[in-house]
Amino acid sequence: MPVKNRFAELQDEITAWRRDIHENPEILFETHRTSALVAQKLQEFGCDEVVTGIGRTGVVGVIKGKADTSGKVIGLRADMDALPIHEQTGLDYASKTPGAMHACGHDGHTAMLLGAAKYLSETRNFDGTVVVIFQPAEEGGGGAKVMCDDGLMDRWGVQEVYGLHNWPGQPLGSFAIRPGSFFAATDQFDITFEGRGGHAAKPHETVDTTVLAAQAVLALQTIASRNADPVHQIVVSVTSFETSSKAFNVIPQKVQIKGTVRTMSKDMRDLAEKRINEVCTGIAATFGGTADITYHRGYPVMVNHEEQTEFAAKVAASVSGSCGDAPLVMGGEDFAFMLEERPGAYILMGNGDTAMVHHPEYNFNDDAIPAGCSWWAEIVEQRMPAA
Ligand SMILES: [Zn+2]
Ligand SMILES: [Zn+2]
Numbered sequence: 001m002p003v004k005n006r007f008a009e010l011q012d013e014i015t016a017w018r019r020d021i022h023e024n025p026e027i028l029f030e031t032h033r034t035s036a037l038v039a040q041k042l043q044e045f046g047c048d049e050v051v052t053g054i055g056r057t058g059v060v061g062v063i064k065g066k067a068d069t070s071g072k073v074i075g076l077r078a079d080m081d082a083l084p085i086h087e088q089t090g091l092d093y094a095s096k097t098p099g100a101m102h103a104c105g106h107d108g109h110t111a112m113l114l115g116a117a118k119y120l121s122e123t124r125n126f127d128g129t130v131v132v133i134f135q136p137a138e139e140g141g142g143g144a145k146v147m148c149d150d151g152l153m154d155r156w157g158v159q160e161v162y163g164l165h166n167w168p169g170q171p172l173g174s175f176a177i178r179p180g181s182f183f184a185a186t187d188q189f190d191i192t193f194e195g196r197g198g199h200a201a202k203p204h205e206t207v208d209t210t211v212l213a214a215q216a217v218l219a220l221q222t223i224a225s226r227n228a229d230p231v232h233q234i235v236v237s238v239t240s241f242e243t244s245s246k247a248f249n250v251i252p253q254k255v256q257i258k259g260t261v262r263t264m265s266k267d268m269r270d271l272a273e274k275r276i277n278e279v280c281t282g283i284a285a286t287f288g289g290t291a292d293i294t295y296h297r298g299y300p301v302m303v304n305h306e307e308q309t310e311f312a313a314k315v316a317a318s319v320s321g322s323c324g325d326a327p328l329v330m331g332g333e334d335f336a337f338m339l340e341e342r343p344g345a346y347i348l349m350g351n352g353d354t355a356m357v358h359h360p361e362y363n364f365n366d367d368a369i370p371a372g373c374s375w376w377a378e379i380v381e382q383r384m385p386a387a
Pocket of ligand 2 (some may be wrong): 106
């Protein structure tokens with residue numbers, strides 16, 4: 001059973017939606033135009049219910065099958081937000097908003113889920129209910145959590161949830177998935193070291209915070225290399241180093257460093273937080289300074305549920321011939337919050353040989369639309385088969 005013919009027919013229309021969304025990117029919860037467009041389309045398709053304002057700018061559509069004897073309710077989720085990146089694709093439908101760009105393909109995810117909603121509204125060839133979920137703020141705002149906190153799962157009685165992400169470098173329209181931990185927990189740290197500033201020619205009269213902070217940056221690398229069991233995944237990256245003086249002849253009073261921690265388990269996450277505190281406090285004390293440490297826990301590990309993963313892989317194979325084994329991804333994904341509330345699965349769909357997501361030359365591949373739409377439609381039709 002290859003891609004559904006109906007999506008080949010709809011491909012031009014879905015592509016036009018995708019390019020319209022691409023041209024008008026919106027960041028975090030500011031997806032006002034996109035949300036309005038989604039809600040308007042869902043109304044046009046004849047969804048049984050369309051609700052806006054769930055999770056601030058999130059949109060929910062409900063489509064009932066021909067029958068509802070199964071009592072099953074499946075949630076399908078797409079993300080709608082763009083990134084604060086200045087687009088450099090040179091496309092004729094490139095972003096019209098300087099400094100904002102659909103560089104993660106959420107334009108494609110939104111358009112494909114709209115395509116699936118159109119098809120499912122037309123055919124209703126299933127026994128149960130579909131809830132299509134369009135969320136804002138995947139890129140750092142935790143929009144999935146805000147929608148869940150607004151009662152998304154309980155209000156519509158969602159029993160299982162499924163999500164999809166395009167993946168550059170993976171063959172176009174192919175699928176790959178893995179059970180269990182899949183995307184990393186993403187935490188942030190922000191540390192201000194304080195010493196005693198002074199004249200750069202009289203270092204003995206100062207507590208040199210630059211030297212102190214530099215030692216800390218190197219020592220933080222030992223969390224991954226010396227503290228963590230090598231069979232577990234952990235990334236500790238210092239990404240910012242700012243001194244409180246930019247002069248060449250001043251030893252600065254303060255240095256602020258920032259960075260991120262990526263882990264695949266609670267143990268590694270706890271270890272990272274504990275060691276960052278110990279290492280930075282200890283080094284600061286050794287050099288006669290202080291460390292003010294903030295550790296912020298962001299998205300949790302995204303964990304695919306076994307049974308739903310097996311089912312999602314079977315559906316992917318029915319659409320595209322086979323389903324590959326996906327690698328662990330040290331990036332974060334806020335669908336993790338939905339998978340904490342309900343069983344479900346998240347799958348990667350090949351975007352072909354394109355720039356990586358979050359690159360200014362990245363673009364979603366419209367030729368993947370029939371495969372992505374078919375996977376969503378088949379999830380519904382195979383999980384809740386009509387009599
Ligand atoms: Zn992204
Ligand atoms: Zn993304």
